[in-house]
Amino acid sequence: MRSVRIVVTNCNTTQEMTEEIVRGARAAAGPGTTVLGLTPAWGPESAEGWLDSYLSAAAVIDLLRTYEGPSYDAVVMAGFGEHGREGVRELVDVPVVDITEAAAHLACLLGRRYGVVTTLERSCGQIEDSLELAGVGRNCAAVVGTGLGVLDLGDADRTEAAFLAAAERVREAGAEVLVLGCAGMTGLQRTVGEKLGLPVVDGVGAAVKLAESLVGLGLNTSRAGGYAKPVPKRRVWPPRSG
Amino acid sequence: MRSVRIVVTNCNTTQEMTEEIVRGARAAAGPGTTVLGLTPAWGPESAEGWLDSYLSAAAVIDLLRTYEGPSYDAVVMAGFGEHGREGVRELVDVPVVDITEAAAHLACLLGRRYGVVTTLERSCGQIEDSLELAGVGRNCAAVVGTGLGVLDLGDADRTEAAFLAAAERVREAGAEVLVLGCAGMTGLQRTVGEKLGLPVVDGVGAAVKLAESLVGLGLNTSRAGGYAKPVPKRRVWPPRSG
Amino acid sequence: MRSVRIVVTNCNTTQEMTEEIVRGARAAAGPGTTVLGLTPAWGPESAEGWLDSYLSAAAVIDLLRTYEGPSYDAVVMAGFGEHGREGVRELVDVPVVDITEAAAHLACLLGRRYGVVTTLERSCGQIEDSLELAGVGRNCAAVVGTGLGVLDLGDADRTEAAFLAAAERVREAGAEVLVLGCAGMTGLQRTVGEKLGLPVVDGVGAAVKLAESLVGLGLNTSRAGGYAKPVPKRRVWPPRSG
Amino acid sequence: MRSVRIVVTNCNTTQEMTEEIVRGARAAAGPGTTVLGLTPAWGPESAEGWLDSYLSAAAVIDLLRTYEGPSYDAVVMAGFGEHGREGVRELVDVPVVDITEAAAHLACLLGRRYGVVTTLERSCGQIEDSLELAGVGRNCAAVVGTGLGVLDLGDADRTEAAFLAAAERVREAGAEVLVLGCAGMTGLQRTVGEKLGLPVVDGVGAAVKLAESLVGLGLNTSRAGGYAKPVPKRRVWPPRSG
Amino acid sequence: MRSVRIVVTNCNTTQEMTEEIVRGARAAAGPGTTVLGLTPAWGPESAEGWLDSYLSAAAVIDLLRTYEGPSYDAVVMAGFGEHGREGVRELVDVPVVDITEAAAHLACLLGRRYGVVTTLERSCGQIEDSLELAGVGRNCAAVVGTGLGVLDLGDADRTEAAFLAAAERVREAGAEVLVLGCAGMTGLQRTVGEKLGLPVVDGVGAAVKLAESLVGLGLNTSRAGGYAKPVPKRRVWPPRSG
Amino acid sequence: MRSVRIVVTNCNTTQEMTEEIVRGARAAAGPGTTVLGLTPAWGPESAEGWLDSYLSAAAVIDLLRTYEGPSYDAVVMAGFGEHGREGVRELVDVPVVDITEAAAHLACLLGRRYGVVTTLERSCGQIEDSLELAGVGRNCAAVVGTGLGVLDLGDADRTEAAFLAAAERVREAGAEVLVLGCAGMTGLQRTVGEKLGLPVVDGVGAAVKLAESLVGLGLNTSRAGGYAKPVPKRRVWPPRSG
Incomplete structure (x- = not known):
């Protein structure tokens, strides 16, 4: 039985909330699943409203774009009602589940x-x-x-x-x-x-189980249509902090 | 880690199809999951159309009502587009997932x-x-x-x-x-x-994973509203064959 | 003026309710219309909820399948909110109206x-x-x-x-x-x-008038598409009581 | 058995079409039903498009407002897709059915x-x-x-x-x-x-049967809400021709 | 900068209301816009309900059909919730905006x-x-x-x-x-x-600004499909009063 | 007559496209309207797909947040199908129109x-x-x-x-x-x-006219409900380039 490595992205910059989300995700995860929490380097300290949500969407996309840690099998996006899931689906090569x-x-x-x-x-x-x-x-x-x-x-x-x-x-x-x-x-x-x-x-728990389900069934995001890989082009990303 | 026992009900009386469905279910199931296939005692040999579907719905309800085997944690109903899921949700005390x-x-x-x-x-x-x-x-x-x-x-x-x-x-x-x-x-x-x-x-695979997910999260069918336990009353069921 | 013979099916096994429904149907029927009430041989004594409804749907289909009385021009299905109308449309060769x-x-x-x-x-x-x-x-x-x-x-x-x-x-x-x-x-x-x-x-009254209307206009259920005759195949029906 | 007197309003001024519609209506009508065709005094000779349809709606309302013939039990409005039915429901005290x-x-x-x-x-x-x-x-x-x-x-x-x-x-x-x-x-x-x-x-046939059905069941347009009687007020109607 | 000439049609025969509407329209209009109010020659003194609304629709169409004043660039129809806008779109050769x-x-x-x-x-x-x-x-x-x-x-x-x-x-x-x-x-x-x-x-203000916008952009009602010019044919219009 | 100052935001970083959009906006604008084009400091060179769109949304919000030029009366967001309009509505105190x-x-x-x-x-x-x-x-x-x-x-x-x-x-x-x-x-x-x-x-032209319309009527974004001012909190914005 292959293990499932899930990356959980917080929608805001509050590290404590990432930790809390990770605890919830691990409580839901199956025995072969590992959970890695990621916190955006920029964005709001909590996402409340549209401005925060769009800021958060870009920050989470940027977070995953610049991620250099161990590889993973699925992404769980932990921002309830927040934007960004379709963009992340374009970006990464694994299934993406929004909470x-x-x-x-x-x-x-x-x-x-x-x-x-x-x-x-x-x-x-x-x-x-x-x-x-x-x-x-x-x-x-x-x-x-x-x-x-x-x-x-x-x-x-x-x-x-x-x-x-x-x-x-x-x-x-x-x-x-x-x-x-x-x-x-x-x-x-x-x-x-x-x-x-x-x-x-x-x-959070629901998304972890659905991510495990998709990975377990060998299912991945469709590249036909809306969630094709991003068109290669020049994009100016916010400079990385530090 | 607790194991998950799933009962998979075929929507028709064809035993070979039950076996095929069980094979598919087991291929999708996690390592701690057992799958038991059940075939209705009556109904159509394949469900194609509304008449078959209603016949199948009652037969599957009857199948689970009279089931006397080992206890189970979830039901997967394996009839694509067939009726009955809401009735089974009323009947059993575990989550029910229709394929x-x-x-x-x-x-x-x-x-x-x-x-x-x-x-x-x-x-x-x-x-x-x-x-x-x-x-x-x-x-x-x-x-x-x-x-x-x-x-x-x-x-x-x-x-x-x-x-x-x-x-x-x-x-x-x-x-x-x-x-x-x-x-x-x-x-x-x-x-x-x-x-x-x-x-x-x-x-079939999708339903197995969703059933595992619900069981793993400790979630069960709501009894508030539409899927309350059936009202106790006299019901004449078809006589059991044999 | 041709008379219209309507069969009214109760959705449950309670004979008194069939009689009450027939009284209501006759009060609504035109002078040339005869009404025959039928009670399912099995099923719930009243239909309340999904389990009852699917049981009722199959029992009413079985009732009409095994009916051997005088021929009729239309079926009125008297179970408010109950399932089965599409299956009966497949089965019989006359218009079917659900109340x-x-x-x-x-x-x-x-x-x-x-x-x-x-x-x-x-x-x-x-x-x-x-x-x-x-x-x-x-x-x-x-x-x-x-x-x-x-x-x-x-x-x-x-x-x-x-x-x-x-x-x-x-x-x-x-x-x-x-x-x-x-x-x-x-x-x-x-x-x-x-x-x-x-x-x-x-x-009940509404369905009787609509059934009379369809018969009067010579209209019948379409066999193109969803309500085609059931595919001939082996079906195990519940054994007939008695 | 009481007879049903139906007034059928043509949506245009073409008398031949009124006659044709009346023939269709009579062919559909039950034995106790009489059909009276009415042709608007003004409006288009055929209703094709929105302008014609609104003109027709007002003309049919005017037609029924000024009607002085024998009393009737229901109105059938014979203009497919044409406007006006809600206005006629406000005006007359009998059921109104649009084809x-x-x-x-x-x-x-x-x-x-x-x-x-x-x-x-x-x-x-x-x-x-x-x-x-x-x-x-x-x-x-x-x-x-x-x-x-x-x-x-x-x-x-x-x-x-x-x-x-x-x-x-x-x-x-x-x-x-x-x-x-x-x-x-x-x-x-x-x-x-x-x-x-x-x-x-x-x-036309469908509307005749539905009109007979409503009359037979003693049902009439609701006066609660949208189809209340018109508010009494000054209205300048087109002068009657002749 | 070309001026915009807007005709505003009241939905009822009350001249005072036309004047009030024109005042509102002028308050909203840009400096280069002129507003001309028109009152139907027939119809209800106020439009309240379906009968009034259909009467009003035909009267406003008739009003614009028989209008012989200076030419205009757009029509604003000032009857909230009243019918007729599609018919006026067929009739006139300028944009039409309903309030x-x-x-x-x-x-x-x-x-x-x-x-x-x-x-x-x-x-x-x-x-x-x-x-x-x-x-x-x-x-x-x-x-x-x-x-x-x-x-x-x-x-x-x-x-x-x-x-x-x-x-x-x-x-x-x-x-x-x-x-x-x-x-x-x-x-x-x-x-x-x-x-x-x-x-x-x-x-009223909103419609004036939208009418100015459409005129300013050189946009006009589509003649492809629903709002084509009325089919030439015989139409009996209500005789003109006076 | 007060002039209307409109800021038009391009959704991407391509300055030539901003200029082209501004030309289109000016062609549509009324005589008293001035148009100022703004280009985001970061984001995609063209917005095609979800990832680009979310990146663009945050970049446009950031652009307006850090804008220090002359004051303006309305914002036109020139990205067809791109995200962000609700966030900009929260941010600025003037009407916002998305093309x-x-x-x-x-x-x-x-x-x-x-x-x-x-x-x-x-x-x-x-x-x-x-x-x-x-x-x-x-x-x-x-x-x-x-x-x-x-x-x-x-x-x-x-x-x-x-x-x-x-x-x-x-x-x-x-x-x-x-x-x-x-x-x-x-x-x-x-x-x-x-x-x-x-x-x-x-x-672009449509949005300019609608922005002029809202300004002309003194209408502004509602602060009741979804588009209230952003909750004051710590937000880490991407560092300003240069």
């Missing part, structure tokens, strides 16, 4: 409708768009914000209370399954799942 | 649009409906038939030629990824994938 | 948006899917449950109160026309229509 | 997808819009023109040949049922249906 | 979702249909009525209070931009915009 | 369906997504590639021939209006419009 779509794909298997609870209300639109373009928007009943910023998630009690309140709204909208709408919420699925009586899907 | 939706979920990760090549043209509508209700119809570019019946798939050369011709039509419709639209096509992904230059997803 | 779609077709003619009031909340999703696939989902404003089971509908006062409460929610969602979402509600359209000030469509 | 939607409603019962063959290509867009707003656009595979004007339909051989050619395109788009997309095509369903091997639905 | 679509086009540029506040609730459906067919319905969060009739809008305080209450509902539905859903509300954008903290788009 | 959406908005006013002719086939998907999220995808009949890269557009004859061939495919798909799907095609609308007999919309 937004990953959570939705698994959620669809567990109930007729799912819903997402995320951080700030301003992110809901981005998430809706991301799900729609990934092809899994149809069975999404609602995307609801907790009002908490990404960096507020450290306060566990406040986070849980806000999550439960938002989850109630999502359930009323018809959701039978919940999705954690932020990489920084990883771990919450266990504590709140029982209280809610609903399955709770964490995107 | 139709499974193939589509993975295909969405590999390209912007996917397409399905199936057996008879008459099955295309059923498959479209199945994908739509599963929530993954948006990025399906086309579902195309080869004109071959399920039981004609034994002739490998003819099958491959018909598949390649149909695949060309699917690609012209915009598909960047192909899905094998019949459990009996399992194995074809290797032989035709290279010729086509496109990733080819087999639903 | 779900029938009610929606007529409701569309009476207002810009219609809504459905059904029994248990768990059935709402099935009904939504059924309307969507029948091609009449667009103008459905909402499907709402009363919380009453099919077999609770005998208590007229409780049923009416629950119906009126649910109807209020449907109206708030924009419905201008109501649809009775259960064959067992037949008759309620008269008592509640006046109180609500909205037209109320009963699927 | 466009009527044909589509019945066609949905006969196959998974239907298609429309109409006169000029320029009318296709109007028909698509009309079907979409009527709530029955989902299962329409295609609307195709024959290139013949409404008043060219008198040449039976040319009409049939053009219809058959257009029907082939509709069938290739997935239609399993055909709809005659012009009131002036009434009668063609018999001659071409057999050649095509597909059911062919004529909107 | 409904115009407001929506600009609103889409200002926020991710917009909403409409209109007069009577009965008009909401018409507006939704108009936006959908214009191709800009997707990002419309809600259309909400104030309960005020068109001719009640003269009472500024009552109008503003009703508008603000309705705007709150639209905002809760997700709208980030408001659209004034009645030509008679022109001017309200200034007084309520500040209180709401949201951009408020007036359709 | 993709701008062309579609005007095209919707000129015909019932429009189509886009772009450079490489690989860009079609991005453009479709961009139109869909902008809320104007419904009336887009097709997006078709010419097979020419952005930097190949210099060869006028080859470009025109390829454009005309692609335009034919778009027209067959039902488009009545064409959109130039690349900023580098600006100017082509005049030469090919006449040959095609269809209106041809150039996004």
Whole structure:
């Protein structure tokens, strides 16, 4: 049995969040899977809104472009609702799974409708768009914000209370399954799942399993059409720091 | 590492097809996964069309209802485009993955649009409906038939030629990824994938990996809403044969 | 003027409900129409949820397959939101009208948006899917449950109160026309229509009129495409009882 | 058994076409139904395009507003793809059925997808819009023109040949049922249906049967919401001719 | 710099409303633009509901058909949610902009979702249909009525209070931009915009700017397809009054 | 009359293309409008595909963030199908118009369906997504590639021939209006419009007029919801070159 080496990219520059995401990814990973977390050299310290998201997309692409570590079998992009997955698919020669779509794909298997609870209300639109373009928007009943910023998630009690309140709204909208709408919420699925009586899907774990699945089946991104290799040309990349 | 025990249900009464499906499932399964194939005691010898599909749905539900073998962790339903998955989700206490939706979920990760090549043209509508209700119809570019019946798939050369011709039509419709639209096509992904230059997803393998993923993450079907346990009541089941 | 002979199939094994449905059908039928009610030999005593629905679909197909009574001109399938209509269309050589779609077709003619009031909340999703696939989902404003089971509908006062409460929610969602979402509600359209000030469509009556219409116009199910005759093959049907 | 009195409004000023439509309506009508044809006093001699359609809508509303003949039980509006049905629903106190939607409603019962063959290509867009707003656009595979004007339909051989050619395109788009997309095509369903091997639905006949159905069930247009009685106010109507 | 001559058609016969609309149009117009208001010779004194709308559509077409004043470069149709724009596009040889679509086009540029506040609730459906067919319905969060009739809008305080209450509902539905859903509300954008903290788009102003834009770019209605010149034929128009 | 100062951002680093875009913008601009072209300091020399697009989005945001020239009234983003518009809306305090959406908005006013002719086939998907999220995808009949890269557009004859061939495919798909799907095609609308007999919309010109329109009406981006100001936080931007 071949091992699977997964690179997980954080969408922001906060090293602690990368570590937290890696912990969540390793908890989900199979025994033969290794997880390497990468933090962008530039970009926002947390991605909240469109400007951050586009900045993050370019920074993650730049991160993988300049990566010189050990080779890997798949990329997991850990930014819920953030942009960039199609660009990374063009760039790398291995399967790419974004945690937004990953959570939705698994959620669809567990109930007729799912819903997402995320951080700030301003992110809901981005998430809706991301799900729609990934092809899994149809069975999404609602995307609801907790009002908490990404960096507020450290306060566990406040986070849980806000999550439960938002989850109630999502359930009323018809959701039978919940999705954690932020990489920084990883771990919450266990504590709140029982209280809610609903399955709770964490995107990081979901993406790790889907990445393992694609690698295990020998499947890779199609080069026919949208995700062909980037056209060779002159590109001015931001100078590497240091 | 806990092992995962998967029950794979064939949608028809043909034991040889069950065996072929089990071979495909085992080829995809992880090292800790065991696969048990089940064949319905009644129903059609192959499922082609709506009548067969509804008959198959009830027969597979009956099969699992009366199953008395070793316990299992997940069900894979191996009937491409066939009905029944929601009913099985009500019945059993473990995750249920249908090969139709499974193939589509993975295909969405590999390209912007996917397409399905199936057996008879008459099955295309059923498959479209199945994908739509599963929530993954948006990025399906086309579902195309080869004109071959399920039981004609034994002739490998003819099958491959018909598949390649149909695949060309699917690609012209915009598909960047192909899905094998019949459990009996399992194995074809290797032989035709290279010729086509496109990733080819087999639903049986996809469903096995998704079932392993759900079990590995401790996720189970939601009981809130549509997939609650069946209401206790009098039901007259078909008498068991023998 | 030729008479029209309609067979009405109940979706469950409860003979009393068949009789009630037949009464409703006869009240709607034109002077030259005869109605014959058929009860499946197996299946659930009431259809509530997906498992019941698939069981019912196969049982109704089996019922018509083994029917040996006088010939008929059309089939009305009296199970609101239940599966099977496409399979019956393949099987029989006469037009087939399902009460779900029938009610929606007529409701569309009476207002810009219609809504459905059904029994248990768990059935709402099935009904939504059924309307969507029948091609009449667009103008459905909402499907709402009363919380009453099919077999609770005998208590007229409780049923009416629950119906009126649910109807209020449907109206708030924009419905201008109501649809009775259960064959067992037949008759309620008269008592509640006046109180609500909205037209109320009963699927059984609607289906009888549509069946008469198709027969009167000499129209029959298309055999081109999805509803072709079933492919001849070996099918193991449940042994006939007795 | 009460008789049903149906008023059929032509969408144009051509008296011969009214007569032809009335013949078609009577051929479809049940034994207790009487049909009265009405021709607008003003408007286009045939409705082809948006300008004609809006002119026709107002003229038909004016026609019914000033009608002083015997009372009637339902209105059939015989202009395929033409505007006005919602306005007539506001105006009169009986059910209103437009032949466009009527044909589509019945066609949905006969196959998974239907298609429309109409006169000029320029009318296709109007028909698509009309079907979409009527709530029955989902299962329409295609609307195709024959290139013949409404008043060219008198040449039976040319009409049939053009219809058959257009029907082939509709069938290739997935239609399993055909709809005659012009009131002036009434009668063609018999001659071409057999050649095509597909059911062919004529909107005039369909609308008559649906009107009879609504009257028979005691159903009427909802006054809650969009189709409330017109607000009383000053309206300057075109002076009556003569 | 060439001047732009815009004809603005009121949808009703109320001369005062034409004047008010012209004032709004002139306030929005660029320095080189002249605005000429036209009032239909017949039709409703205000357009509220489908009957009025179809009457208005024909009256506006008739108005432009018989117009004999100075030539013009574009038509602005000032009836929010009213019919007729496609017919006018066929008729005249200059660009035509309807205020409904115009407001929506600009609103889409200002926020991710917009909403409409209109007069009577009965008009909401018409507006939704108009936006959908214009191709800009997707990002419309809600259309909400104030309960005020068109001719009640003269009472500024009552109008503003009703508008603000309705705007709150639209905002809760997700709208980030408001659209004034009645030509008679022109001017309200200034007084309520500040209180709401949201951009408020007036359709009359929007249509004037879009008409200037099209003229400035030398763009005109396509004659290929739906908006070809009307087919020459006999049409009986209402006799001209006086 | 106040003048309007528009900043036009190129999506790539090619200065010549900025100049060409500015020429197109000035040709479209009103007499009181000034146009200032800006070229990103980093990013691709032409944007073709997802990787380029995300790189471009961040580079354009960075460009405007660090801009220190004279103040401006609106931003026009000249990258057809490229990402970033929502992020720029968050960043700047003036209206932002992307040429993709701008062309579609005007095209919707000129015909019932429009189509886009772009450079490489690989860009079609991005453009479709961009139109869909902008809320104007419904009336887009097709997006078709010419097979020419952005930097190949210099060869006028080859470009025109390829454009005309692609335009034919778009027209067959039902488009009545064409959109130039690349900023580098600006100017082509005049030469090919006449040959095609269809209106041809150039996004640069369209965006300039829409920007003038928004400024003229005093409308600005909504800060309620998705396009609120970026949350203040630490962001590591690429170091400024030089």
